[in-house]
Amino acid sequence: MRVLDALLETNSVKQAAALLNVTPSAISHSLAELRRRTSDPLLVRSGSRLRPTPRAESMRPLLRAGLTDLHRLIAEPIEFTPATSTRRFSLAAPEHIVVGQLSDVLPGLIAEAPKARFELSSVLAALPELLDSGSLDLALTTLYADETLKLESAVMRAQLFAERFVCIGRRDHPLLKHGHIDLADFLSAPQISIRMPGARTSPTDTALENVGLARHVALTLGSAHAAAQYVIHSDLLAMVPFSVAARGEALGLLAYVDPPIELPPVTGILWWHNRLHSDPAHRWWREKVGRLLQPINFGERPAAPTL
DSSP: OOOHHHHHHHHHHHHHHHHHSSSSHHHHHHHHHHHHHHHOHHHHHEETEEEEOOOHHHHHHHHHHOOOHHHHHSOOOOOOOOOOOOEEEEEEEEEIIIIIIHHHHHHHHHSSSSSSEEEEOOOOTTHHHHHHTTOSEEEEEEEGGHHTTOOOOEEEEEEEEEEEEEEEEEEOGGGTTTSOOOOOHHOOOOOOOETTTTTTTTHHHHHHTTOOOEEEEEEEEEOOOOOOOHHTTTTTTEEHHHHHHHHHHHTTTTEEOOOOSOOOEEEEEEEEEEEGTTEEEEEEEEOOOOOOOGGGOSSSSOOOOOO
16 A cells, blocks of 8 residues: 555656665565556556556545554554543552552542542452453562462563561550560460461461471461451451551551561562553553552662553
8 A cells, every 4th residue: 555655656666666665676566466456557657657547546545544544553652641531440459458558549549530440459369360361450469479379471560669567466465565575475475377368378477487486376367457457356466567557556456566586578569461561551550559559668668660
């Protein structure tokens, strides 16, 4: 089609070849194919020039319009306007993130994109399949979940935050009243262990195993948010990310102290499939999620994520 447009513009095989930066023989070959497809000579020689047939003349306006639209489709990026978008945006994240940090800030995002639909869910073992199929835009996991979820190399990632673990108990828990807890009390107190489905153990229990110790696990749950609810109404302790503890303390429900053992930080990793990386709507969504969750960082802030 570009060859026909160039021939109609120049009425010359040689000039059309120069315009398209190809050889004259390539132009002649394309013209022969066009003649076969249309059952019309399209351009015939008249003296030193080529002249279009009536069929070619009738094609000229539609041909130019079609090529212009095609060029615009390829060359111009698809624009994304949050205020008018009706797209579905989805995110799977740990429950304490969905219930805690996102509940504070997502209403503002809904106001920015009022016609869009936002779907938040808990992290599931089927994340690789959901990201690959496009059923899920983004997945937020902790570093401890990477091996369990077996996310593929086709999935892209960025670190969003890192926060420390703390030990929580009810507001008036006797073991926390002095603002610290010693190792012996920590190991003997009944505790909640928090681990993902399919994980062998929790980060806390792994750290204790590495130094030949074990704590008294009375209950195992899959959510830090659920653990905080159990702690409020019992003598149980739990090791949770600092953001969960800070939220409970601000509400006057929890007390927290630093643990008597050293633990690596909880590192939040955002995942998405690489085929959506350049999509403007998807880029808007993951950049918003990244900015919304950056305040979770406590202690040293990681490098700004590349989203």
